[in-house]
Amino acid sequence: MSRRSGSMSAQRVLISLRDAAELAGGVHPRTVRRWVGDGLLEGFQIGPKLIKVDRDQVLALVRPLNESGVA
Secondary structure: OOOOOOOOOOOOOEEEHHHHHHHOOOOOHHHHHHHHHOOOOOEEEOOOOOEEEEHHHHHHHOOOOOOOOOO
């Protein structure tokens, strides 16, 4: 039986900035890039230009407003 580091820990699901923008309610991918730059999301550089973000972090960042309209 092989052992992986982190054994049963959840795997990160990395998504593109475009997919993250759609998941965040249709914001522009540049907005997601800005969130990475501002430290609101953790970015992962996959190649010389490609950046991806953790899907769960995007979902945690985007939250619905309550009835009074305040987050």
